[in-house]
Amino acid sequence: MLKTSLLAASAFAAMALPVSAASAQEAGDIQVRAFVTGVLPDGEITDVNADLFGLPADAQTNVTDSVVPTIAAEYFIASNFSIETICCITTTDVDGIGGLAGTNLINNAIVLPATLTGKFHLTNDSGFKPYIGGGVTHFFIFDEGVGPDAAALGIDDVNLSNEFGFVLQAGADIDLNDTGMVLGVDVKRYFVDTTANFNAGGVNIINTDHKLDPWVISAGLGFRF
Template sequence: MKTRITALSTALALGAVAMVPAAASAQEAGDIQIRAFVTGVLPSDGEITDVRVDNIGVPAGSQTTVSDSVVPTIAAEYFVADNFSIETICCITPHDVNGAGALAGADIIDDAIVLPATVTAKYHFDLGGIKPYIGAGPAYFFIFSEDVGAGAAGLGITGADLSDEFGVALQAGADIDLNDSGLMFSVDAKKYFIDTTATFTDNTGILLQTEHQLDPWVVSAGLGFRF
């Protein structure tokens, strides 16, 4: 899925470049941009990096993976100075945690929902009709609605929780003007650096607690408007 989304974003960007008009609007202090994206959320393997508690004897070689997700997203930004903006995004993204290695084929957590609250400071380079940018900022992942998968239930687990966590996001992309009235085509990529703690319980307490590396790529393409 990662390859397909990257290829699609590249093809759309190349097609939009061909439509860039000679006239292009500048990015000035006080401007607002709203962009609507199709977004691929592509976690790293979601691997176990540490086992804090193991009261159920998880087999040696046990690992986990986190599923990819494709969702609609909205990005809104305000230009606090010429070519310098503050952006936030709005989306929720569902993911499953599945077993790998000795746990291959096991459903561990179903339908965990992630709300990746993110604020980035961005600098925009004005190349006329094409405006690349770079950015960075803090992120906080709210994770909720975790359901115990069948594989975890088979180990006696009745409750699952993925911890909310702070992290950081790096960002790069480009806005490509489609006319001189503010309409644009945009491509965007963010790399998050963030982990989570998975806690599995039954009615007696904690059965298993593990640390997981998420570090997702978030790759987007869509249309926007500057006003």
């Protein structure tokens, strides 16, 4: 539901706002955009590496969605090519589904997705400037809390591994005036996994691999100078 709503809102904003003419971006330009961002991860278990607990055969997990503020900073190497990095932190839970339905396993894990992308821009004289891109990411995950249902089973420590991955990106900047102010709409798809370790008294009880692969959907305002 959140994913559908954010996609619809982004598409409506891009179509509804008027497009004003502005000069095309040039090599050396810098653009900074402030976004409201929906982070929509997966969380599916892809492998069970260790299971001293005895998980149900249909045990699965889901990582909760979140909405956070983000900042994107971009440098134009050429008029049609830029490099971009983002700054954001999300807080998320890992909940059980299937045979683990209704359980909270990991609570308030903090995710810092260090990301660098290269973007190819369609150069034109209109105020509508679409782009596509891709790059690399490293997910730093820390401060994971033991969920109450995991704690009830004797688990006293949980850890999600930091991992490298890659990201695809598409979006558009829409000029709002001739001074460099833009409306930005951006969609990223990350491809990154993590390994979860559940420990009790120093013993690794459960070790599972998970597909995170979040959609990251953003809309906001920016300024190019």
